[in-house]
Amino acid sequence: MRFKQDFFEQLDSFYTQVYPQGISNPHWLGWSDDAAKLIGLEKPNDALLMQLSANAAAPGASYYAQVYSGHQFGGYTPRLGDGRSIILGEAIGPNGAWDVALKGGGPTPYSRHGDGRAVMRSAVREFLVSEALAALSVPTSRALAVIGSDLPVWRESQETAAITVRLAKSHIRFGHFEYFCYSEKGAPDKLIQLLNFTLAQHFPHLTADAAGYKQWFVEVVQSTAKMIAHWQAVGFAHGVMNTDNMSILGDTFDFGPFAFLDTFKEDFICNHSDHDGRYAFGQQPGIGLWNLKRLAQALTPIIPSDDLIAALNTYQPSLVSHYVSLMRAKLGLSTDSCLDSAEQEKQDLALISQFTVMLDNNQLDYSNSLRKMGQVDISSQYSPLRDDMLNVSEFDRWYQAYQARVGDVADVAAWQQQRNLHNPKYILRNYLAQEAIIDIEEKADNSKLLQLQQLLTRPYDEQPDMDHYAKRPPDWGQGLVMSCSS
Ligand SMILES: Nc1ncnc2c1ncn2[C@@H]1O[C@H](COP(=O)(O)OP(=O)(O)OP(=O)(O)O)[C@@H](O)[C@H]1O
Numbered sequence: 090m091r092f093k094q095d096f097f098e099q100l101d102s103f104y105t106q107v108y109p110q111g112i113s114n115p116h117w118l119g120w121s122d123d124a125a126k127l128i129g130l131e132k133p134n135d136a137l138l139m140q141l142s143a144n145a146a147a148p149g150a151s152y153y154a155q156v157y158s159g160h161q162f163g164g165y166t167p168r169l170g171d172g173r174s175i176i177l178g179e180a181i182g183p184n185g186a187w188d189v190a191l192k193g194g195g196p197t198p199y200s201r202h203g204d205g206r207a208v209m210r211s212a213v214r215e216f217l218v219s220e221a222l223a224a225l226s227v228p229t230s231r232a233l234a235v236i237g238s239d240l241p242v243w244r245e246s247q248e249t250a251a252i253t254v255r256l257a258k259s260h261i262r263f264g265h266f267e268y269f270c271y272s273e274k275g276a277p278d279k280l281i282q283l284l285n286f287t288l289a290q291h292f293p294h295l296t297a298d299a300a301g302y303k304q305w306f307v308e309v310v311q312s313t314a315k316m317i318a319h320w321q322a323v324g325f326a327h328g329v330m331n332t333d334n335m336s337i338l339g340d341t342f343d344f345g346p347f348a349f350l351d352t353f354k355e356d357f358i359c360n361h362s363d364h365d366g367r368y369a370f371g372q373q374p375g376i377g378l379w380n381l382k383r384l385a386q387a388l389t390p391i392i393p394s395d396d397l398i399a400a401l402n403t404y405q406p407s408l409v410s411h412y413v414s415l416m417r418a419k420l421g422l423s424t425d426s427c428l429d430s431a432e433q434e435k436q437d438l439a440l441i442s443q444f445t446v447m448l449d450n451n452q453l454d455y456s457n458s459l460r461k462m463g464q465v466d467i468s469s470q471y472s473p474l475r476d477d478m479l480n481v482s483e484f485d486r487w488y489q490a491y492q493a494r495v496g497d498v499a500d501v502a503a504w505q506q507q508r509n510l511h512n513p514k515y516i517l518r519n520y521l522a523q524e525a526i527i528d529i530e531e532k533a534d535n536s537k538l539l540q541l542q543q544l545l546t547r548p549y550d551e552q553p554d555m556d557h558y559a560k561r562p563p564d565w566g567q568g569l570v571m572s573c574s575s
């Protein structure tokens with residue numbers, strides 16, 4: 090790894106230098122070749138294992154924990170910061186730099202009452218989902234590796250610690266701006282310093298002046314809208330959309346109790362502590378806007394309110410338009426229609442919503458239903474999903490409208506093949522992650538994890554002998570809800 094240290098060198102009051110503490114008996118549980126390429130690495134080796142398990146210094150690393158705050162479940166916490174994630178610096182890759190962070194690397198001045206550690210099950214889940222989302226083209230932080238150990242840690246019972254090696258284009262969160270607006274004295278200067286750094290590093294096409302700031306916020310609004318459109322289209326529930334977990338670049342960030350939908354359920358809650366369903370699947374678009382409003386509020390000292398509001402107003406149309414275009418690709422709705430594009434979008438959204446409401450009412454699997462729809466012979470009156478519906482006449486009405494919208498398809502096989510490129514066969518179902526974790530816990534066997542990882546790097550491909558991974562969960566794995574104690 091070759092590092093540069095821009096954040097460390099330019100923003101010295103925005104972090105505390107802190108060294109990670111090694112974990113005993115470190116061993117690779119998982120490694121991502123694809124993530125490795127991003128920072129110019131190839132295969133894992135012993136020296137890297139020692140560095141990334143914090144048992145040896147990584148040459149060129151600076152080791153620091155950033156300070157930030159954030160709104161958690163709607164309430165403001167004035168100081169959070171990296172309590173268990175220690176950043177080594179920005180590793181230089183062939184197409185740009187990536188922060189390298191050891192998540193679970195030991196206590197920091199921001200650990201509050203925590204131990205600075207991550208348990209193996211949560212580290213494995215973060216590793217798997219980061220790479221699975223990337224393979225689905227969802228904007229996300231990445232995971233280079235997950236490293237197991239025999240270091241005991243206590244949650245509800247004794248578990249072992251692990252480290253996820255996270256790669257992120259930036260670790261700057263909405264909460265960084267909130268911290269330097271509310272919690273730190275000398276606010277406008279620090280806010281401006283942080284914003285100028287963000288612009289120079291990640292928005293080099295923008296100028297560090299009023300016009301650049303205004304356009305920057307528009308781009309943050311839109312990248313957030315785009316990220317959430319991806320989540321809704323792929324059926325991903327994040328679970329903890331606090332503003333400290335919202336990346337300023339619109340990358341999915343901080344994986345705790347997340348879930349991919351098995352059964353489609355608009356009000357599905359994956360987080361055991363989310364009693365009111367604040368972060369339920371169907372709430373995510375609205376929460377995205379709420380979070381952006383909190384960011385806007387923190388920016389009022391440096392960006393005029395009218396500009397902030399104008400940008401916020403682009404959120405909903407931008408999200409809808411990304412969502413509809415992702416769903417069109419899944420369902421095979423082409424866009425070269427003679428209707429006005431806004432009207433077409435409205436009608437398509439209605440068609441898509443009727444479809445998901447039927448999935449919800451009939452308790453059908455989200456990804457498998459879409460995959461099946463993509464294999465329909467569009468000229469035939471018969472759709473494979475019809476048999477799964479209780480209200481067949483409702484489905485028939487919808488299917489007729491759908492057929493009319495798809496129109497004539499000259500080459501049905503090619504159309505179906507296209508659909509398969511947009512409707513994954515394999516997703517990271519919670520029960521699959523759980524099975525991989527149980528094998529590691531009980532048998533020290535990571536082969537399921539490796540198999541799952543391989544499978545999820547090609548989620549759209551038929552893969553021989555892997556069909557069982559595409560099945561709906563068994564009874565024990567239905568609607569698994571995860572706790573935050575990670
Ligand atoms: N075991 C722990 N020890 C110390 N601090 C912790 C621990 N778990 C969570 N925290 C801190 O609590 C706050 C909220 O935690 P949250 O689960 O959102 O983040 P995280 O998963 O630890 O890290 P990140 O957001 O970097 O992915 C953060 O400041 C985090 O660093």
Ligand SMILES: [Mg+2]
Pocket residue numbers: 333334343
């Ligand atoms: Mg977090």
